[in-house]
Structure formats: C-alpha cells, structure tokens
Amino acid sequence: MLREFTRNERIAYFSMEIALHNDIPTYSGGLGVLSGDTIRSAADLEMPMVAVTLVSRSGYFHQSVDDQGRQSENPDPWSPEKYARTLPAKVAVPIEGRNVWVSGWLYVLEGHMGCRQPVLLLDTDLDENTEEDRRITHFLYGGDTSYRLKQEIVLGVGGVRLLHALDFNVRQYHLNEGHSALLSLELLRRHAYPADDLRPGESPYDIPAVRELCNFTTHTPVEAGQDKFPYDLVHRLLDDFIDDKTLKNLAGQDQLNMTRLAMNMSDYVNGVAKRHAEVSRKMFPGYRVRAITNGVHPHTWASIPFRKLYDEHLPGWCHEPEQLVRSDCCIPGQEIWQAHVEAKAELISFVEESCSITLDAALPILGFARRMTAYKRPDLLFQDMARLREIAERRPFQIVLAGKAHPRDEPGKELIRQLYEHRQQLADIIPIVFLPGYDMNIALKLVSGSDVWLNTPLKPFEASGTSGMKAAFNGVPNLSVLDGWWIEGCIEGVTGWAIGDSCDNDADSCDIVNSSDADSLYRKLDEVVLPLYHEDRDGWISVMQGAISKNASIFNSHHMMRRYAADAYIR
Numbered sequence: 001m002l003r004e005f006t007r008n009e010r011i012a013y014f015s016m017e018i019a020l021h022n023d024i025p026t027y028s029g030g031l032g033v034l035s036g037d038t039i040r041s042a043a044d045l046e047m048p049m050v051a052v053t054l055v056s057r058s059g060y061f062h063q064s065v066d067d068q069g070r071q072s073e074n075p076d077p078w079s080p081e082k083y084a085r086t087l088p089a090k091v092a093v094p095i096e097g098r099n100v101w102v103s104g105w106l107y108v109l110e111g112h113m114g115c116r117q118p119v120l121l122l123d124t125d126l127d128e129n130t131e132e133d134r135r136i137t138h139f140l141y142g143g144d145t146s147y148r149l150k151q152e153i154v155l156g157v158g159g160v161r162l163l164h165a166l167d168f169n170v171r172q173y174h175l176n177e178g179h180s181a182l183l184s185l186e187l188l189r190r191h192a193y194p195a196d197d198l199r200p201g202e203s204p205y206d207i208p209a210v211r212e213l214c215n216f217t218t219h220t221p222v223e224a225g226q227d228k229f230p231y232d233l234v235h236r237l238l239d240d241f242i243d244d245k246t247l248k249n250l251a252g253q254d255q256l257n258m259t260r261l262a263m264n265m266s267d268y269v270n271g272v273a274k275r276h277a278e279v280s281r282k283m284f285p286g287y288r289v290r291a292i293t294n295g296v297h298p299h300t301w302a303s304i305p306f307r308k309l310y311d312e313h314l315p316g317w318c319h320e321p322e323q324l325v326r327s328d329c330c331i332p333g334q335e336i337w338q339a340h341v342e343a344k345a346e347l348i349s350f351v352e353e354s355c356s357i358t359l360d361a362a363l364p365i366l367g368f369a370r371r372m373t374a375y376k377r378p379d380l381l382f383q384d385m386a387r388l389r390e391i392a393e394r395r396p397f398q399i400v401l402a403g404k405a406h407p408r409d410e411p412g413k414e415l416i417r418q419l420y421e422h423r424q425q426l427a428d429i430i431p432i433v434f435l436p437g438y439d440m441n442i443a444l445k446l447v448s449g450s451d452v453w454l455n456t457p458l459k460p461f462e463a464s465g466t467s468g469m470k471a472a473f474n475g476v477p478n479l480s481v482l483d484g485w486w487i488e489g490c491i492e493g494v495t496g497w498a499i500g501d502s503c504d505n506d507a508d509s510c511d512i513v514n515s516s517d518a519d520s521l522y523r524k525l526d527e528v529v530l531p532l533y534h535e536d537r538d539g540w541i542s543v544m545q546g547a548i549s550k551n552a553s554i555f556n557s558h559h560m561m562r563r564y565a566a567d568a569y570i571r
C-alpha cells in the first residue's frame with residue numbers, strides 16, 4: 001500500500017500537530033493549520049513529501065463556555081480507522097529503560113488536483129505497551145513535562161525509525177518547530193563513526209552530515225515559549241541515548257533546549273516572517289536565520305462565493321494564486337461585494353443557529369478569533385469602554401469573537417471571562433457574539449463573513465499570524481498591529497490599516513504600550529475604517545480589492561512552499 005510513496009525521494013515533514021480535516025482534531029491552532037496547509041500545497045504542487053505527526057486520538061480538547069464565560073474542557077476523541085489505514089510496521093523506542101512500541105496510521109491527503117501525500121500518524125496505543133505508554137499519543141499538548149518529553153521521543157526518534165522501517169527514501173528532514181528536534185539525535189546515531197577510527201576528544205558522530213539533512217522552522221519569538229527539559233528528566237527517560245558531552249554541546253549546558261538543538265542540527269534555519277527572523281537572530285546571536293513568510297492554502301481558505309468568482313475570472317488561481325494580483329482590474333468591484341454579501345449571510349445564519357443572535361447584515365462586523373492567550377490581547381478593543389461606546393454611537397458596528405485557551409493557561413481563560421463581561425456591559429449598544437469551539441470550519445466562516453479582520457497582539461510576540469491572510473483571500477481587509485506578516489502585508493488604506501507603528505516596544509512598560517495601541521485602534525476605527533464603510537462604499541470595495549490583489553497573491557502556502565523548495569530543500 002505504500003509503494004506509490006516509497007518509490008521516489010521525499011522530504012519528511014515533522015510536526016507535533018497537523019490540521020488534516022475539520023473533523024480530525026489533531027491540531028490546536030495556527031501551527032497545526034500551517035502544517036496542514038503545507039501538505040495541501042505540496043499536494044497541489046506535486047512536491048514529494050511525507051508528513052509525520054502524532055495520532056492524538058483524544059484530540060486537543062472540546063471547548064464549552066458557560067454564560068459567565070467560564071471555559072471547560074473535554075476530550076475530543078476521533079477514530080483513526082475511519083480515515084486512515086494501519087501501517088505495516090512497528091518500531092521500538094527506548095523510554096525509561098524499556099521498549100515502547102510505535103506504529104501508526106497512513107492518512108492519504110488528496111489534493112484537489114489529484115496528487116496524493118502520505119501522512120503518518122504515530123500511535124503507541126498497542127497491545128505490546130503498558131497502559132501508561134499506550135496513552136503517550138492520546139492528548140495533544142496534554143500532561144506534564146515528562147509526558148511531553150515522551151511524546152517528543154515518539155515523534156522524533158519513533159518517526160525516523162518508522163520511516164526507515166517502511167522503506168521511505170528521505171532526502172531531507174523538515175522540523176516544523178522544535179518539538180521534533182530529537183529526530184536529529186536518532187540521525188546522529190545513524191551517522192556515527194566506527195569506534196576504532198576515533199581520536200581522543202573527537203565527536204563520535206558525523207554532525208555535518210546530519211546538519212545537511214535537516215531544515216528547521218522556528219515559530220517562537222520568546223524564550224519562555226521554547227520547549228526545555230531538565231537533564232535529570234532527559235537521563236531518566238532517555239538514559240545514554242547519546243553521550244552527555246555531545247548532547248550538552250548541541251542542546252545547551254543547563255537544560256535540553258529543543259530550539260537550540262534544532263538550530264545546531266540544521267543547516268537551514270528560518271523564521272516565519274521577516275520581523276520574526278530578526279527577532280530570532282537577536283535571541284540566538286551568531287546563527288544564520290533566514291525568513292520564509294507563512295502563507296495559507298488558497299482553495300481551503302477561499303469561501304465558496306470567492307472560489308466561484310476566482311474560477312470565473314482567473315481560472316487557474318488555485319494552482320497559481322499569483323494570478324490574483326490582477327484581480328483588482330479583472331474582477332468588477334460589484335461582483336466582489338456580492339460574493340462578500342453571500343459569505344456574510346452565511347456567517348450571520350451560522351451565528352443565528354449557534355447562539356440565537358441575529359446580526360444586522362447592513363452593519364459592519366469586526367471579526368477577532370485566535371488562540372486566547374495574553375499576548376494576543378483580545379481585550380485591547382475593550383480598554384476604554386466609554387470611548388468604544390461613543391464610537392459605536394456615531395457609527396454602529398458588531399463584533400464576532402472565537403478562540404480556545406489552553407487548559408492550563410489561566411490568564412487565557414480569564415480573558416474569555418472578561419470578554420463575556422464586556423459583552424454584558426455593551427449589550428445595549430454593540431451586539432457581541434462569542435462562538436465556542438473555534439476550529440477550521442468556524443475560522444472559514446469568520447474570516448470570510450466579517451467585514452474587518454482585527455488583530456491586536458503585543459509586539460513582537462506574533463511570529464507571523466495567518467488568519468489575516470485567510471481574510472485577504474475573501475476580500476476582508478485587516479486592521480492590525482504591525483507585527484508578524486502584517487509588517488510585510490500592510491499598505492495603509494490600500495490593503496487594510498495599521499494599529500500603531502512597527503517599532504520595537506522594548507523600553508516601554510506594558511500599560512503604556514497597551515494604552516497607546518488602544519488609542520491608535522480607536523482613532524483608526526473612528527476616523528478611517530467606520531467612516532469609509534458607512535459613507536464610501538466604492539472606497540471600501542477598493543480596499544477589499546487591494547487585500548486580494550496585494551495580500552492573497554503573495555501570502556499563500558504555494559508561494560511559501562516554492563520558497564522552501566528553492567531555498568531549503570534544494571541546496
């Protein structure tokens with residue numbers, strides 16, 4: 001069953017999460033959706049890849065939110081046997097001195113042009129394993145540090161071993177984020193010098209040979225976000241998998257830092273936007289960190305009315321989204337508006353079904369949906385409630401929100417509670433909706449049915465951000481802080497609008513930064529965005545056209561994958 005995939009050389013793409021399909025909950029947010037879009041684009045472009053991830057049988061979590069805004073979490077199980085076939089191989093990885101057996105599932109991702117890409121979903125839920133070990137691949141980002149390290153051993157070490165056992169012919173490895181960095185240790189063991197060739201003090205491994213095989217994409221612009229493991233835990237779980245001196249030289253002296261290990265073991269390292277690459281260079285002085293800005297998958301993230309519109313006026317856009325650069329001249333503004341009206345009606349009826357609130361199609365909808373966590377600042381819009389009221393009194397608008405907080409992110413959960421409180425306080429003037437269970441389906445409805453896509457992260461924490469790119473595919477302009485991709489995508493008044501400037505926040509205190517960003521947001525809304533929407537429809541439509549022609553034509557995952565191919569995979 002694997003012959004069609006093992007005949008030719010492939011790029012092995014390792015990621016802790018991959019969003020394969022809306023009904024397969026093997027992802028938590030942006031990182032997983034990006035991985036999914038990567039493989040979807042590889043399928044459209046016929047680039048030979050094989051993706052490796054965990055099966056996450058119990059999913060990330062199912063979110064419910066009560067009327068006070070309190071989030072509760074439940075397992076979100078799925079049945080791999082409904083979507084995938086069992087793999088005809090099994091490998092052992094050493095954990096805590098015993099063998100943990102790893103097998104898994106073959107999911108075949110089929111591009112809408114017919115090309116197929118194999119995705120291996122690693123699974124330890126096998127009869128051979130103890131009860132505890134069977135759970136290693138159950139919960140995405142669940143459990144404690146030890147659970148996480150076991151997952152990363154299965155992903156990195158188990159993944160490489162399984163690829164070999166299945167006879168895959170891997171020409172390059174791509175580590176999407178540091179979670180899979182242990183794969184480099186398995187590769188070192190496969191590139192060890194014979195013991196009697198060694199001179200004293202010399203490394204027993206051919207490190208340069210492994211570096212040539214590895215590419216690393218970092219996604220975390222903060223130290224605190226990097227996966228780190230204390231060495232006593234590493235030794236307990238991995239024993240002497242690799243000698244201590246080599247490991248500490250590669251992964252850090254005090255703790256095993258997965259980002260550092262991946263940086264040291266990869267000849268090609270990149271950040272996910274130009275600014276993010278700069279920030280990463282500052283964090284890791286002396287390393288060469290290139291930039292390949294993220295993108296989103298064209299067919300997946302264009303709503304049905306926009307797919308039809310592009311098919312009619314720019315056939316072939318799905319394979320060559322660069323063609324969208326002509327959309328501002330080739331597609332009549334009225335037809336873009338009409339497609340948007342349809343997408344907006346779809347969102348409005350979805351909101352009605354899910355929470356019995358009827359939004360007004362004639363009034364603008366501000367959309368905001370992403371992981372609920374402190375640096376994303378979903379509360380920035382509500383900093384000054386009196387001022388927000390005044391703005392809405394002058395020119396009315398509505399707000400739709402969504403997002404999950406990680407079960408252990410208490411400040412993130414508190415933000416959801418606050419949003420519910422603000423909704424109460426503004427009930428007489430601004431209709432506000434919170435849609436629970438943010439997933440790919442809701443994301444598409446929101447990014448296509450809103451009129452303005454709002455993003456208010458604290459700089460420089462938004463490495464790239466991708467939901468704004470999805471909005472652009474649907475002619476929805478961004479109103480966003482200048483961080484991540486928006487520094488590259490924003491042309492003021494042409495593709496959307498900036499909140500604040502693109503300078504570093506370094507010196508200022510958080511409170512000062514928050515109130516100056518909020519001030520800028522209110523001014524833009526009050527003086528530019530809402531007047532344009534309410535009083536100059538043609539002017540508004542030309543910003544929609546700018547978003548499609550100047551953002552969607554560039555910030556798509558085909559463009560991104562052609563860069564990975566040209567810059568990273570072929571070198």
Ligand SMILES: *Cc1c(COP(=O)(O)O)cnc(C)c1O
Nearest residue numbers: 029030370439440443465466467
């Ligand atoms: C696109 C997407 C994200 C990422 O959005 P950001 O703007 O990068 O935060 C998260 N979750 C889902 C379900 C998405 O579709």
